[in-house]
Amino acid sequence: MSSKVPSDKNDPKKPKSETFGELMKTMNVFFNEKPIKGFLQSIDDFFKSPFPPGASFHVDTIETGDEYIISAELPGVKREQIHLNISGNYLTISVENRELETAEDENNQIYRRKYLQQKSSRTISLPHTINEKNVRASYRDGLLKIRIPQEHGKIIEIDD
Structure with a gap:
């Protein structure tokens, strides 16, 4: 007589949902342990903020x-x-940050110099050409306000 023990997957007494539950447990363990968890977390972080702050x-x-x-x-x-540029009916707001970082040792010898430059801009389109002479801009407490008067064209009467 054979003393063969039936395997779990062929056991008709074991419900299929229990087998599925074990598979899900194994998958959770796989995705929640390093290095997979760290890799997946870095992908999540990237898509939360795909661009550098600011x-x-x-x-x-x-x-x-x-x-x-x-x-x-x-x-x-x-x-x-902050730089403002007007071209036709477009207004471009640009922000540029330049920093120079230097690291020195105890003898005031520079051993590392790093130049950082960040630039960001937004362009706004208006329905008419902007007259730059009439544009007013103010900057206070982190809020830039630009006022552009609406241009009304000359109305031409049609003769009989």
């Missing part, structure tokens, strides 16, 4: 009857780092 900024455009008010939230940015 690479973009929030801009609102409000149209009143007389003007466009464009607001940009720029916390921690100095006035000298």
Whole structure:
């Protein structure tokens, strides 16, 4: 007589949901242990913030009857780092940060110098050409406000 013990997967008494549960346990253990967990976490972190912090900024455009008010939230940015450029009916807001980091040893000898440059910009399109002479901009407490008067074209009467 054979003393062969039936395997678990062929055991008709064992419910299939229990086999599935064991498979799921094994998969959870696999994905929750290193190095897989660390790899998956780094992918999650990348997609939460695909761009470096500060690479973009929030801009609102409000149209009143007389003007466009464009607001940009720029916390921690100095006035000298902000550049406005007008070309036709486009307004571009650029923020540029340049830093020079140096590391020195105890003898004041520089052993590492790192130059960092970050640049971010947003372009807003308006329905008419912008007259740069009438544009007003102010920057206070991290909020840039740009006021652009709406241009109304000349109405031409048609003769009979």
